[in-house]
Amino acid sequence: MGATNDAPELLPGTLDLLILRTLQRGSMHGYGIAQHLRVTSEDVLQVGESSLYPALQRLLVNGWITGEWGLSDNNRRARYYSLTAAGRKRLAVERKGFDQMVLAIQRVLEA
Amino acid sequence: MTTFLRRVAYWLRSRRAGDELQEELQFHRDMAEQDLRRDGLTASDAARSVRRVMGNTTLAREDARAMWVAPWFDSLLQDIRLGARSLRRSPGLVVVSALSLGLGIGLNTVLFMGLSTVYGHQPTMVEPERVFGVEPGYANQFSYPDYRDLKESGIVADAAGFRTGGLNLGASGRLTPVSLLVVTANYFEMLGVRAQIGRTFSAAEAAPERNPRLIVVTSGFWRNWLRGDPNAIGESLVLGGEPFTVVGVLPDDYRAVFGWIGPQIYVPVSKLTLSAVDERGTPSLSVLARLQPTATPVQAQAAITTFTASLERMYPERLSSKGRSVRVFPAQAVQFRGAEIGYNAARTLSVMTGALVLLIACVNVAGLLMARATERRREIAVRVAIGAGRTRVIQAMLVESFLLVVIGGVLGVSTASLVNWLPLPAEMSGLRDLMALDRRILPYGIPFVLLTTLVCGMLPALRATRASVVDDVRQSGGGATPRTWIRQVLVMGQLAMSLFLVVATLLFVRSQMRIGHADVGFDLEHGLVARFGLDQRQYGGDARAQFADRLVERLSHVPGVSVATVANFIPLGGDSLLRSFHPAGRTDIPGTRPSTYSVGTDFFRALSIPLIKGREFNRTDRTGGAPVAIVNETFARTYFPGQNALGQHVQTEDEVDAEVIGVVRDHRIGTIGEAPQSVIYYPFAQRPRTLIVHARSASPDGLVASLQRAIDEVDATVPVNVQTLRSATSLEMNMRRLGTWLMAAMGVVGLLLAMVGLYGVMNYVAASRTAEVGIRMALGASRPQIRQEMLLRALKMVARGVALGALASLGLTPLFRTFLAGVSPFDPVAFLGAALLLTLVGLAASYMPARRSSRLDPMRALRQL
Numbered sequence: 014m015g016a017t018n019d020a021p022e023l024l025p026g027t028l029d030l031l032i033l034r035t036l037q038r039g040s041m042h043g044y045g046i047a048q049h050l051r052v053t054s055e056d057v058l059q060v061g062e063s064s065l066y067p068a069l070q071r072l073l074v075n076g077w078i079t080g081e082w083g084l085s086d087n088n089r090r091a092r093y094y095s096l097t098a099a100g101r102k103r104l105a106v107e108r109k110g111f112d113q114m115v116l117a118i119q120r121v122l123e124a
Numbered sequence: 125m126t127t128f129l130r131r132v133a134y135w136l137r138s139r140r141a142g143d144e145l146q147e148e149l150q151f152h153r154d155m156a157e158q159d160l161r162r163d164g165l166t167a168s169d170a171a172r173s174v175r176r177v178m179g180n181t182t183l184a185r186e187d188a189r190a191m192w193v194a195p196w197f198d199s200l201l202q203d204i205r206l207g208a209r210s211l212r213r214s215p216g217l218v219v220v221s222a223l224s225l226g227l228g229i230g231l232n233t234v235l236f237m238g239l240s241t242v243y244g245h246q247p248t249m250v251e252p253e254r255v256f257g258v259e260p261g262y263a264n265q266f267s268y269p270d271y272r273d274l275k276e277s278g279i280v281a282d283a284a285g286f287r288t289g290g291l292n293l294g295a296s297g298r299l300t301p302v303s304l305l306v307v308t309a310n311y312f313e314m315l316g317v318r319a320q321i322g323r324t325f326s327a328a329e330a331a332p333e334r335n336p337r338l339i340v341v342t343s344g345f346w347r348n349w350l351r352g353d354p355n356a357i358g359e360s361l362v363l364g365g366e367p368f369t370v371v372g373v374l375p376d377d378y379r380a381v382f383g384w385i386g387p388q389i390y391v392p393v394s395k396l397t398l399s400a401v402d403e404r405g406t407p408s409l410s411v412l413a414r415l416q417p418t419a420t421p422v423q424a425q426a427a428i429t430t431f432t433a434s435l436e437r438m439y440p441e442r443l444s445s446k447g448r449s450v451r452v453f454p455a456q457a458v459q460f461r462g463a464e465i466g467y468n469a470a471r472t473l474s475v476m477t478g479a480l481v482l483l484i485a486c487v488n489v490a491g492l493l494m495a496r497a498t499e500r501r502r503e504i505a506v507r508v509a510i511g512a513g514r515t516r517v518i519q520a521m522l523v524e525s526f527l528l529v530v531i532g533g534v535l536g537v538s539t540a541s542l543v544n545w546l547p548l549p550a551e552m553s554g555l556r557d558l559m560a561l562d563r564r565i566l567p568y569g570i571p572f573v574l575l576t577t578l579v580c581g582m583l584p585a586l587r588a589t590r591a592s593v594v595d596d597v598r599q600s601g602g603g604a605t606p607r608t609w610i611r612q613v614l615v616m617g618q619l620a621m622s623l624f625l626v627v628a629t630l631l632f633v634r635s636q637m638r639i640g641h642a643d644v645g646f647d648l649e650h651g652l653v654a655r656f657g658l659d660q661r662q663y664g665g666d667a668r669a670q671f672a673d674r675l676v677e678r679l680s681h682v683p684g685v686s687v688a689t690v691a692n693f694i695p696l697g698g699d700s701l702l703r704s705f706h707p708a709g710r711t712d713i714p715g716t717r718p719s720t721y722s723v724g725t726d727f728f729r730a731l732s733i734p735l736i737k738g739r740e741f742n743r744t745d746r747t748g749g750a751p752v753a754i755v756n757e758t759f760a761r762t763y764f765p766g767q768n769a770l771g772q773h774v775q776t777e778d779e780v781d782a783e784v785i786g787v788v789r790d791h792r793i794g795t796i797g798e799a800p801q802s803v804i805y806y807p808f809a810q811r812p813r814t815l816i817v818h819a820r821s822a823s824p825d826g827l828v829a830s831l832q833r834a835i836d837e838v839d840a841t842v843p844v845n846v847q848t849l850r851s852a853t854s855l856e857m858n859m860r861r862l863g864t865w866l867m868a869a870m871g872v873v874g875l876l877l878a879m880v881g882l883y884g885v886m887n888y889v890a891a892s893r894t895a896e897v898g899i900r901m902a903l904g905a906s907r908p909q910i911r912q913e914m915l916l917r918a919l920k921m922v923a924r925g926v927a928l929g930a931l932a933s934l935g936l937t938p939l940f941r942t943f944l945a946g947v948s949p950f951d952p953v954a955f956l957g958a959a960l961l962l963t964l965v966g967l968a969a970s971y972m973p974a975r976r977s978s979r980l981d982p983m984r985a986l987r988q989l
Contacts, residue, residue, distance in 0.1 A: 042148075042151070043148055043151075043152050044151065044152045044155040044156065047152070061184075062149055062152055062153075062181060062184050063180055063181065063183055063184035063187065064184075066145065066148070066149065066184050066185075066187075066188045067184065067187035067188045067190075067191055069188075070188045070189075070191035070192060071191045073130070073191075074127060074130060074131065074134075074191055074192055075127060076126060076127065076130065082144075085151070085155075087158075089151060089154075090147065090151070091148070091151050092144070092148050
């Protein structure tokens with residue numbers, strides 16, 4: 014995944030999870046998602062468009078999110094992504110998987 | 125699936141989706157810059173910083189698209205566009221390959237449809253895996269009483285019988301012979317077949333003792349003869365002078381167990397339709413049995429063998445199986461029964477020739493593509509140099525050949541529809557109905573297209589991409605030694621394959637010519653035959669002999685008839701040979717078992733079969749007279765070598781001892797190509813069996829109706845079918861003629877294609893040697909010299925191809941010995957003829973290129989250096 018140099022590499026597949034989680038709060042455009050990830054992670058996660066947009070397409074293909082054109086705060090056309098019902102289900106599944114994985118890694122590290 | 129639909133929707137609006145993504149990325153970037161400027165960066169610093177953070181946007185766009193549309197799909201479309209464009213610039217290549225492949229693919233498509241129709245035949249029935257054909261040890265058919273006992277024995281769940289027959293349809297005057305299947309009353313119930321309109325007859329209503337006058341017809345017959353009218357149910361048809369009621373029409377997709385030469389009318393077994401219905405000693409029905417749910421074919425075979433053995437003890441008049449066991453075989457094999465060798469050979473031969481024709485066509489296209497690839501070596505080298513992978517270049521070239529093949533395939537499949545106009549003999553017209561060209565052709569056509577693409581395109585693609593990049597970029601085009609040896613080898617292979625096709629064609633044609641003039645041993649041209657279905661009770665034994673006498677008496681007075689007589693068979697008429705047992709005490713003769721027939725007085729004169737010794741049967745050879753027999757030459761030679769056959773005594777298992785009173789010349793009995801068989805003839809009056817009247821006439825064609833009228837005068841109630849001897853014996857001739865035509869078509873197509881291939885290679889050789897020829901002419905070589913040298917070169921190629929082909933043919937032609945009557949598979953005339961023909965054709969194909977080469981203007985040729 015093409016994360017930027019100074020940001021730590023994301024675990025494979027976690028970007029999808031993060032995007033889905035972000036969109037759970039409401040529909041958002043691509044830049045908004047990137048901003049949200051950066052701000053909430055306190056500048057640790059800086060997702061470039063070379064990984065963000067392919068990930069968004071992947072979620073679209075699978076029908077987990079939809080994209081609608083709308084107007085941004087500064088009155089420019091932007092595509093707003095929102096979760097679908099399938100996306101919500103997917104988020105739950107991925108979240109559970111991720112939690113298990115983190116727990117497992119922690120167990121190993123602390124053993 | 126919905127994911128797939130989303131992908132398709134995306135692909136359809138690809139361009140707009142790309143624009144949208146671009147806009148989205150631009151928005152992203154602008155927003156990022158704006159934020160940075162707000163943090164106090166200058167505009168240019170912000171832009172630079174954003175670019176650094178954002179990474180490679182082109183890659184991002186491609187990655188985003190790749191999520192939707194697989195990259196290979198995009199590159200494939202690109203190659204198709206590119207290929208189509210470059211082919212448009214080479215119309216010559218397109219035309220030659222389209223014609224070659226069109227012929228090859230068309231021929232094979234038709235061939236495989238035909239083969240799958242014939243060999244993949246699935247008769248219509250419920251649970252076909254439990255239905256088996258059964259043959260008793262004594263013959264290939266059961267007698268009706270034996271069949272009935274088997275059905276009621278409980279050994280099998282159910283059994284049904286059938287027998288092919290032919291009767292004239294219509295009132296006398298306008299008669300049409302139709303093929304019919306005489307079936308047991310439970311036939312359709314046992315198979316589980318229902319009618320499309322009306323109903324099939326039930327076992328109860330069609331019981332033989334009720335003399336049921338019911339028929340079920342195929343949908344083809346219903347359309348042709350009953351106007352496709354749903355109200356035709358209940359109509360009456362006159363068959364063999366008897367009225368029959370149509371009770372049902374079979375479904376369109378009904379397939380007869382008997383195969384594609386399917387009968388059109390089904391009649392129940394009764395006195396009316398099966399004269400031997402009461403005769404336990406006369407095998408008359410082919411039997412199909414549905415096994416008990418738990419029984420295996422092996423168990424069933426053992427049980428039926430035991431059962432028939434017990435019948436044999438109970439009924440001494442029954443034919444002896446001589447300890448041979450019952451045969452049980454899958455119902456699908458019924459159609460091939462007794463002709464397996466011929467069917468297998470026909471399949472091998474047609475698959476082989478079809479594959480050869482297609483291969484020859486492929487070599488043509490491969491040759492052209494190879495020449496093209498050589499011309500485009502620089503282009504390919506450049507593509508490889510700027511980073512196209514080898515697989516990608518191969519893909520591009522395969523796509524190009526795929527386009528060529530598709531054009532050829534479309535042409536070929538359209539050509540295949542010509543099959544609808546193929547002149548098929550009437551007996552085989554059923555085949556046409558089954559293989560009428562429709563969408564079912566695609567499963568046959570598409571594999572050929574794909575296979576052909578690989579065969580044509582792979583070799584040129586591999587070769588073109590193997591070349592060293594550096595050499596080819598540096599090379600200035602032309603002048604290099606042309607690497608033509610692969611093409612020359614391919615053309616030699618082509619010539620060898622077409623030599624085989626021509627040899628096979630000539631063998632068939634020669635066999636056909638032999639048969640056309642074949643001495644079948646009797647006069648085919650001046651005979652009429654009337655086949656009777658007599659009631660055993662009304663016309664049994666002596667009554668039958670007397671009826672035969674009355675008929676002969678009446679018919680010999682019909683104007684135009686010179687001789688009338690009776691027999692129980694029609695030579696070459698497809699009558700099965702039922703009684704073939706060694707004469708008493710003569711089991712020492714291996715292999716040959718004589719057939720026995722019953723014939724009337726003047727039979728040999730009526731059929732122009734020469735009497736060699738002794739006398740014909742005459743009016744004194746009656747019941748009560750001394751038992752006599754006539755034998756043929758082969759019999760006399762086999763059983764009485766070096767002795768006079770006259771006065772000797774013969775006795776077969778089920779006949780009384782008879783004295784030989786005459787010897788006649790051999791004649792063909794089963795097939796035209798058969799080896800001579802031993803035959804014993806008995807007087808019909810002493811052994812009346814199935815009744816067939818033979819009449820001799822100078823012009824038999826016009827006499828069918830008057831013969832029918834004369835028979836009606838004797839007894840208008842008996843079922844009879846009158847036809848000329850020529851048409852009664854024509855099935856084999858027609859099949860052979862069709863086979864020869866097909867083979868000849870293959871041969872001609874193969875030869876034409878090989879000619880195109882040779883022409884292409886010689887042209888290429890001529891073109892690539894322009895410079896060399898220029899130099900030699902400048903140094904004083906004369907035009908005839910150049911031409912001769914080119915021709916010699918072609919001749920060498922042809923000679924090698926012919927030699928190779930001749931060797932291969934020697935190994936292959938014995939495979940279809942079955943079809944060759946009176947011609948050896950190694951017939952020197954066919955081999956030499958094919959070699960000569962191919963040489964001439966080869967020279968003709970090379971003449972133009974050779975002439976062009978010799979007409980070069982040396983100055984211009986040299987300037988090309």
